[in-house]
Amino acid sequence: MTIDRREFLLQTGKLLILTSSAAAALEYVLAGTPEEAPGYTVADHYWAMMIDIEKCIGCGNCARACKEENGVSRQPYYFRTWVERYHVRPEEPELPDVDSPNGGIDGFPEKYRGDDGSKSFFVPKLCNHCAHSPCTQVCPVGATFESPDGVVLVDKKYCLGCRYCVQACPYGCRYIDPDKKVADKCTLCYHRIRKGLTTACCEVCPTGARQIGDLKDPNDPVHEFLRTHKTQVLKPHMATGSKLYYNGLDGSVR
Amino acid sequence: MTIDRREFLLQTGKLLILTSSAAAALEYVLAGTPEEAPGYTVADHYWAMMIDIEKCIGCGNCARACKEENGVSRQPYYFRTWVERYHVRPEEPELPDVDSPNGGIDGFPEKYRGDDGSKSFFVPKLCNHCAHSPCTQVCPVGATFESPDGVVLVDKKYCLGCRYCVQACPYGCRYIDPDKKVADKCTLCYHRIRKGLTTACCEVCPTGARQIGDLKDPNDPVHEFLRTHKTQVLKPHMATGSKLYYNGLDGSVR
Amino acid sequence: MKELFKDKEHLVRMVGLFGIGFLLFGLMKIILVPNSFGLYGHYRGDSLAEVAAQPVAYAGRGACIDCHSDIDEARTGSKHAVIGCEACHGPLAAHVAEPEKLKPKLPDGEKICLRCHLANPARPVSFPQITLKDHSTDDPCTSCHPAHHPEIS
Amino acid sequence: MKELFKDKEHLVRMVGLFGIGFLLFGLMKIILVPNSFGLYGHYRGDSLAEVAAQPVAYAGRGACIDCHSDIDEARTGSKHAVIGCEACHGPLAAHVAEPEKLKPKLPDGEKICLRCHLANPARPVSFPQITLKDHSTDDPCTSCHPAHHPEIS
Numbered sequence: 001m002t003i004d005r006r007e008f009l010l011q012t013g014k015l016l017i018l019t020s021s022a023a024a025a026l027e028y029v030l031a032g033t034p035e036e037a038p039g040y041t042v043a044d045h046y047w048a049m050m051i052d053i054e055k056c057i058g059c060g061n062c063a064r065a066c067k068e069e070n071g072v073s074r075q076p077y078y079f080r081t082w083v084e085r086y087h088v089r090p091e092e093p094e095l096p097d098v099d100s101p102n103g104g105i106d107g108f109p110e111k112y113r114g115d116d117g118s119k120s121f122f123v124p125k126l127c128n129h130c131a132h133s134p135c136t137q138v139c140p141v142g143a144t145f146e147s148p149d150g151v152v153l154v155d156k157k158y159c160l161g162c163r164y165c166v167q168a169c170p171y172g173c174r175y176i177d178p179d180k181k182v183a184d185k186c187t188l189c190y191h192r193i194r195k196g197l198t199t200a201c202c203e204v205c206p207t208g209a210r211q212i213g214d215l216k217d218p219n220d221p222v223h224e225f226l227r228t229h230k231t232q233v234l235k236p237h238m239a240t241g242s243k244l245y246y247n248g249l250d251g252s253v254r
Numbered sequence: 255m256t257i258d259r260r261e262f263l264l265q266t267g268k269l270l271i272l273t274s275s276a277a278a279a280l281e282y283v284l285a286g287t288p289e290e291a292p293g294y295t296v297a298d299h300y301w302a303m304m305i306d307i308e309k310c311i312g313c314g315n316c317a318r319a320c321k322e323e324n325g326v327s328r329q330p331y332y333f334r335t336w337v338e339r340y341h342v343r344p345e346e347p348e349l350p351d352v353d354s355p356n357g358g359i360d361g362f363p364e365k366y367r368g369d370d371g372s373k374s375f376f377v378p379k380l381c382n383h384c385a386h387s388p389c390t391q392v393c394p395v396g397a398t399f400e401s402p403d404g405v406v407l408v409d410k411k412y413c414l415g416c417r418y419c420v421q422a423c424p425y426g427c428r429y430i431d432p433d434k435k436v437a438d439k440c441t442l443c444y445h446r447i448r449k450g451l452t453t454a455c456c457e458v459c460p461t462g463a464r465q466i467g468d469l470k471d472p473n474d475p476v477h478e479f480l481r482t483h484k485t486q487v488l489k490p491h492m493a494t495g496s497k498l499y500y501n502g503l504d505g506s507v508r
Numbered sequence: 509m510k511e512l513f514k515d516k517e518h519l520v521r522m523v524g525l526f527g528i529g530f531l532l533f534g535l536m537k538i539i540l541v542p543n544s545f546g547l548y549g550h551y552r553g554d555s556l557a558e559v560a561a562q563p564v565a566y567a568g569r570g571a572c573i574d575c576h577s578d579i580d581e582a583r584t585g586s587k588h589a590v591i592g593c594e595a596c597h598g599p600l601a602a603h604v605a606e607p608e609k610l611k612p613k614l615p616d617g618e619k620i621c622l623r624c625h626l627a628n629p630a631r632p633v634s635f636p637q638i639t640l641k642d643h644s645t646d647d648p649c650t651s652c653h654p655a656h657h658p659e660i661s
Numbered sequence: 662m663k664e665l666f667k668d669k670e671h672l673v674r675m676v677g678l679f680g681i682g683f684l685l686f687g688l689m690k691i692i693l694v695p696n697s698f699g700l701y702g703h704y705r706g707d708s709l710a711e712v713a714a715q716p717v718a719y720a721g722r723g724a725c726i727d728c729h730s731d732i733d734e735a736r737t738g739s740k741h742a743v744i745g746c747e748a749c750h751g752p753l754a755a756h757v758a759e760p761e762k763l764k765p766k767l768p769d770g771e772k773i774c775l776r777c778h779l780a781n782p783a784r785p786v787s788f789p790q791i792t793l794k795d796h797s798t799d800d801p802c803t804s805c806h807p808a809h810h811p812e813i814s
Contacts, residue, residue, distance in 0.1 A: 094490075108781060122783055148702075153708065191712060192717060200719045226344060230502045231505050374629050407556070411552075412555065457594060460595050461635070
């Protein structure tokens with residue numbers, strides 16, 4: 001029941017790296033001037049996210065932490081990230097039952113039997129941070145865009161709230177902020193990753209099912225993950241250039 | 255280096271079942287009247303194939319045996335099944351290098367380095383035996399069809415050789431027989447599975463990377479496979495109802 | 509009433525022609541459409557049996573083991589125990605039909621071994637693979653690794 | 662030549678109007694288009710820094726361990742060693758900023774434990790899960806399984 005020495009050293013090493021950069025940034029965060037934190041050049045980074053379905057236990061920590069971190073409305077209709085439960089019956093593998101009660105925040109009440117020949121699993125979802133994102137292409141005023149470091153963001157000062165982008169996203173990842181009446185979505189915790197912190201959802205994921213990765217950093221574990229796993233993106237035929245890579249994705253997931 | 259007792263018993267059990275049914279059929283096969291082999295009712299079966307990419311070693315046995323079993327032309331342009339090698343470079347995961355020298359029959363000469371951060375793997379391909387197959391829909395004379403037991407077949411006496419079906423197949427699995435000038439393709443070894451034998455490709459696959467399965471037989475291991483693996487079909491957005499289920503399919507495979 | 513059928517001749521002619529047409533159509537249908545067309549769907553039902561009538565080239569491991577159970581026993585506990593005989597020995601339905609007349613050739617050991625076990629980056633890392641120049645000897649594979657039970661114990 | 666510019670008055674008027682138009686356009690562009698628009702692309706470059714300026718709620722495990730290294734050491738060798746502190750203790754950037762003033766509450770043991778470990782068919786089979794009614798006792802989880810090192814040795 002103990003982890004082996006090798007893995008322990010690996011994990012400890014990761015923590016040490018995280019600690020130093022996070023500590024350096026934290027001064028600026030606490031001083032209220034986080035944008036002045038040193039050591040971040042947009043051209044040097046290109047962010048992606050990896051999700052390992054085989055590790056997701058559906059605890060809902062990610063969805064819960066995302067609302068806390070980003071002040072997302074507590075109503076159960078607004079999520080920047082959420083967890084779906086898929087229940088695939090053998091007779092109709094292409095018509096799975098999908099539910100996501102309050103985005104998974106309150107857990108998934110027992111609903112399906114485990115011994116009826118069906119397959120069930122959790123699928124965390126969030127903005128795919130597409131390299132050729134349909135949502136940014138339809139914005140009439142340039143209020144949503146792909147940043148040079150690969151994050152799709154919303155300029156809340158500039159957004160008209162016209163909802164074009166909400167309609168355009170093939171993954172249903174955008175909503176209109178019920179208070180500000182402008183488009184809102186996952187920022188990949190842009191305010192955190194620029195400081196060397198990981199996203200809130202990754203920080204609280206207990207099984208490491210979520211990892212952000214910097215594709216431009218040759219030492220980032222993202223490369224090892226992509227090399228050693230068979231990864232899939234959602235709706236590849238839409239050619240959105242999604243940078244949300246799933247391992248262990250079932251064909252029933254849409 | 256030995257397999258454990260449990261697995262050994264399981265495999266032996268499978269062989270025993272196969273032996274008895276195959277032996278019963280073999281009399282008829284050898285007598286030249288295999289269609290009279292007892293115990294096969296088309297309405298009682300519905301065939302599918304499962305391929306486990308994680309197990310494929312690219313030995314080419316499947317492609318070789320298929321040509322032997324089905325008298326497929328030896329020219330390197332005609333295959334009912336073949337093996338593709340994918341080489342995915344980290345920079346362009348959506349533009350993999352794919353090769354299939356002589357369908358994999360003569361092996362895959364070393365071409366890529368294993369340590370350049372790229373990912374490579376083998377993908378066996380064959381007819382997807384689609385439940386809603388585009389190829390049967392375009393045939394002007396009803397010479398190709400989905401059989402009641404789920405196999406897409408060609409009526410070689412009736413085929414005009416018009417090539418509509420070759421164009422229609424989204425998976426490139428059909429060709430015009432260079433001798434008979436009619437459409438040809440994988441029959442899922444229909445002449446074998448009706449006798450309780452497995453397909454030639456499955457028979458010779460040394461790692462069990464290929465398995466045919468009868469979806470209507472509740473005792474077929476296909477159900478266990480589909481329940482315990484995250485399976486994908488090729489080009490799901492084309493809604494062909496493919497019954498060729500892959501485990502460990504990478505997003506780069508088209 | 510009589511007025512109405514005054515020129516009935518052309519009506520009779522028309523009915524006659526229609527009748528002949530229908531007869532011809534029926535006749536053509538009987539001649540041209542195969543009996544079994546439509547039995548299961550929009551195709552010749554008989555073609556199923558025709559496809560199924562193709563002779564078998566690979567007999568299947570069951571038929572091999574029926575006679576060569578000693579070889580199967582020799583594989584017990586080996587990783588090679590689950591491999592079909594014809595994966596290495598080639599198609600042998602002809603040998604099953606006439607065991608004495610058609611004797612299979614022994615497979616070319618090294619070539620067959622390397623087909624699966626030569627190192628290739630595309631092979632799963634957990635699969636046993638060798639690099640020829642790094643491997644111990646120049647002896648044939650089977651001098652150390654018996655083909656039916658290759659594990660060195 | 663003089664003939665050509667006979668009615669030049671309307672030309673002067675036109676040039677004048679164009680000039681005023683261009684001036685107005687330039688003025689409007691300066692007023693309406695933000696400075697940083699186009700810096701990186703068809704959007705306000707400044708909005709990147711604005712998004713990045715959002716305050717942090719989760720401090721990250723690094724900040725926790727800076728002070729609470731004893732707890733981190735207690736996790737050594739446990740499966741829980743890789744879990745972020747705030748996964749169970751909630752967002753604590755405010756506590757990091759003012760350690761004495763804002764003290765975090767202890768998490769509700771059982772609820773937190775079951776969030777991950779209650780049996781659910783959708784969870785990976787290899788993940789440790791319990792069915793409450795089949796589990797040994799009614800005692801709190803942590804009486805047998807210390808939260809930071811839950812393995813029973």
